[in-house]
Amino acid sequence: MRTRFESAMDITAKCGAVALLLGVPTSIALVNIGILLILIGWFLSGRWRWKFDVIRHNPITLPTVLLSLLVLVGITYTDAPKAYINHHLYVYSKLPLMLVLLTLFHDPRWQRRGLLAFAVGSVITVVSTFANIWFQVPWSDSHNQGMGVSHHVFNDYIAQGLAMSFFTALALVIAINAREGWIRWAWVSVAAFTVFSITHLLQGRTGQVVLLAMFCALAWVAAPPAWRLRALVLVAVAVVLLFLSSPLLRDRVTTMFAEFAQYTDAGVLTTSTGYRLDMWKNALAMFMDSPWWGHGTAGYRVLSEQIYADASICAVSCLHPHNQFLLLAVDFGVIGLVGYVMLMQRALVAAFDLTARYRNLLVAFLAILFVDSFINGPFWVTTERHLFASVLPLLLAGWRPPVSALERSA
Numbered sequence: 501m502r503t504r505f506e507s508a509m510d511i512t513a514k515c516g517a518v519a520l521l522l523g524v525p526t527s528i529a530l531v532n533i534g535i536l537l538i539l540i541g542w543f544l545s546g547r548w549r550w551k552f553d554v555i556r557h558n559p560i561t562l563p564t565v566l567l568s569l570l571v572l573v574g575i576t577y578t579d580a581p582k583a584y585i586n587h588h589l590y591v592y593s594k595l596p597l598m599l600v601l602l603t604l605f606h607d608p609r610w611q612r613r614g615l616l617a618f619a620v621g622s623v624i625t626v627v628s629t630f631a632n633i634w635f636q637v638p639w640s641d642s643h644n645q646g647m648g649v650s651h652h653v654f655n656d657y658i659a660q661g662l663a664m665s666f667f668t669a670l671a672l673v674i675a676i677n678a679r680e681g682w683i684r685w686a687w688v689s690v691a692a693f694t695v696f697s698i699t700h701l702l703q704g705r706t707g708q709v710v711l712l713a714m715f716c717a718l719a720w721v722a723a724p725p726a727w728r729l730r731a732l733v734l735v736a737v738a739v740v741l742l743f744l745s746s747p748l749l750r751d752r753v754t755t756m757f758a759e760f761a762q763y764t765d766a767g768v769l770t771t772s773t774g775y776r777l778d779m780w781k782n783a784l785a786m787f788m789d790s791p792w793w794g795h796g797t798a799g800y801r802v803l804s805e806q807i808y809a810d811a812s813i814c815a816v817s818c819l820h821p822h823n824q825f826l827l828l829a830v831d832f833g834v835i836g837l838v839g840y841v842m843l844m845q846r847a848l849v850a851a852f853d854l855t856a857r858y859r860n861l862l863v864a865f866l867a868i869l870f871v872d873s874f875i876n877g878p879f880w881v882t883t884e885r886h887l888f889a890s891v892l893p894l895l896l897a898g899w900r901p902p903v904s905a906l907e908r909s910a
Contacts, residue, residue: 505544506544506545506546506547507545509540509541509542509544509545509546510541510545510547511541512537512540512541512545513537513538513540513541513542513545513604514541514604514607514610515537515541516533516534516535516536516537516538516540516541517534517538517601517604517605517610517614517890518534518610518613518614518617519533519534519537519617520534520535520538520601520886520890521534521614521615521617521618521621521890521891521894522534522617522618522620522621523621523886524618524621524663524886524887524890524891525618525621525622525624525625525654525655525660525663525664525667525887526621526624526625526654527654528655528882528883528886531886535597538597538600538601538604542600542603542604550603551603554602554603554606555599555602555603557901558599558602558896558899559846559847559849559850559896559899560598560602560843560846560847560850560892560893560896561599561602562842562846563839563840563842563843563846564595564596564598564599564843565599566835566839566842567592567595567828567832567836567839567840567843568592568595568596570831570832570835570836570839571588571589571592571595571797571832572797574794574796574797574798574799574831574832575796575797576796577793577796578795578796578797578798578799578802579795579796579799579802580796580797580798580799580801580802584797584798584801584802585797585798587798588797588798589797591879591880591885592879594879594885594886594889595879595889597889598889598890598892598893599893601889601890601893601894601897602893602896602897603897604897605893605894605897605898606897606898608898611894611897611898614894615670615894618667618670618891618894619667619670619671622663622664622667622670622694623690625653625654625660625663625664626664626667626690626693626694626697628640628653628654629651629652629653629660629697629701629702630651630693630697630701632644632645632651632653632701633645633646633647633651633701637653639653639654640652640653641653641654641655641656642657647700647701647747647748648747648748649703649748650701650702650703650704650748651697651701651702652702655883656704656883657702657703657704657707658704658706658707658876658881658883658884659881659883659884659887660702660707661698661702661704661706661707661708661710661711662706662707662710662868662872662878662884662887663887664694664697664698664707665698665707665710665711665714665868666714666864666865666868666887666891667694668691668694668695668698668711668714669714669718669860669861669864669865669868670861671687671688671690671691671694672687672688672691672718672722673718673722673857673860673861673864674687675687675688675691676722676860677856677857695711695742698711699711699742699746699748699749700745700746700748700749701748702748703748703752704752705752705753705756705772706872706875706876708749708752709871709875710867710868710871710872712735712739713867713868713870713871714864714865714867714868715735715738715739716732716735716867717863717864717866717867718860718863718864718867719731719732719734719735720732720863721859721860721863721864722856722860755772756772756773759771759772759773759774760773760777762774763777763778764777769813770813775813775816775817775822776822776823776875778817779804779817779821779822779823779826780821780822780823780826782804782807782821783800783804783821783823783826783827783829783830784826786799786800786803786830787826787829787830787833790833791829791833791834792833792834792835793832793833793835794829794830794831794832794833794835794836795830795831796831796832797831798831799830799831800820800821800827800830800831801818801819803830804817804818804821805818819880820877820880820881821877822875822876822877823873823874823875823876823877824840824872824873824874824876824877824878824879824880825837825840825841825873825874827877827880828840840873844866844869844870847862847866847892847896848862848863848866850862850896850899851863851866853899853900854895854898854899855898858895858898861895862895862896865891865892865895869888869892872884
């Protein structure tokens with residue numbers, strides 16, 4: 501009876517994990533439902549020795565545990581009020597959730613189901629984005645029709661650009677591995693439409709920047725060595741063509757240079773670029789004031805409120821510095837920075853122990869994470885951390901240690 505109950509709870513947790521991946525590109529509510537099912541099912545499903553073995557053998561466990569511990573230790577020396585600390589605990593609770601997901605997607609069948617769920621949610625998003633050009637889609641966050649405006653659907657344009665960039669990689673990897681020509685070209689077409697949605701139908705620059713990084717990484721890792729340079733040349737040509745064909749993309753690029761000049765020449769910070777430049781400058785100064793241990797959990801929040809007295813500016817600049825490296829460095833010093841770099845470095849090394857499909861997907865995904873970490877908060881912003889904290893363990897769940905004791909303890 502107990503075994504049957506634990507098996508049912510295990511299925512519940514795995515279904516929750518699949519629901520989480522379906523919700524990442526479509527619904528925060530579905531994400532929350534998925535997490536609830538994961539927590540209930542995982543803690544009631546038993547097999548603790550096996551779960552512990554899966555977790556402790558995985559390459560990303562050490563940096564994930566380190567970052568989680570830093571958040572807890574940082575409470576002891578921060579000046580932040582309790583409300584700020586509680587919010588940070590909630591945000592960084594997605595770190596240990598990654599370890600749970602490693603066990604739920606350990607079975608290749610459930611790993612494939614997780615990828616399929618993400619693909620289904622992404623297709624819904626892409627179709628809705630194009631439909632929104634001609635009429636108001638009821639579930640769309642943007643209320644625009646026509647070309648030259650943003651058509652983000654379920655999430656903000658930054659999060660949608662990030663998720664669709666990875667979906668582009670997924671579509672291309674499926675096309676590369678397809679055995680039949682019609683399937684290959686069908687997925688190439690899906691990738692092309694998704695790229696167009698990012699470059700022509702979303703106003704943010706983040707999606708376009710990470711898309712370029714993803715294409716470069718995928719071209720380098722997926723192409724045969726003799727074709728790598730030619731693949732990168734093709735990427736460059738595609739970028740030029742997209743730039744010339746997208747008024748929205750050209751406008752965002754020229755606006756960025758104009759905003760940069762406004763900040764450097766006149767100190768104007770109330771622009772997307774100006775905010776970031778000013779936050780990065782101040783966050784770097786905060787880090788240099790306490791480089792080893794940082795200022796504790798929510799330290800950036802407390803210090804930034806002393807700098808940005810204007811409430812409207814503080815609403816943008818006081819939550820996080822739009823740079824994950826700097827946020828962790830300010831709060832937890834060099835150790836936090838090293839922990840985050842280690843997370844990506846160990847994941848990258850592990851990618852080359854995976855099958856070609858998952859290697860290509862993981863390298864492309866890490867390129868997106870790496871670039872986004874310089875201009876946003878991938879493990880801080882709600883919609884972004886749902887993406888990165890779920891897809892990263894999904895892709896790494898298939899990693900196996902060279903000499904595994906997992907089957908013996910299962």
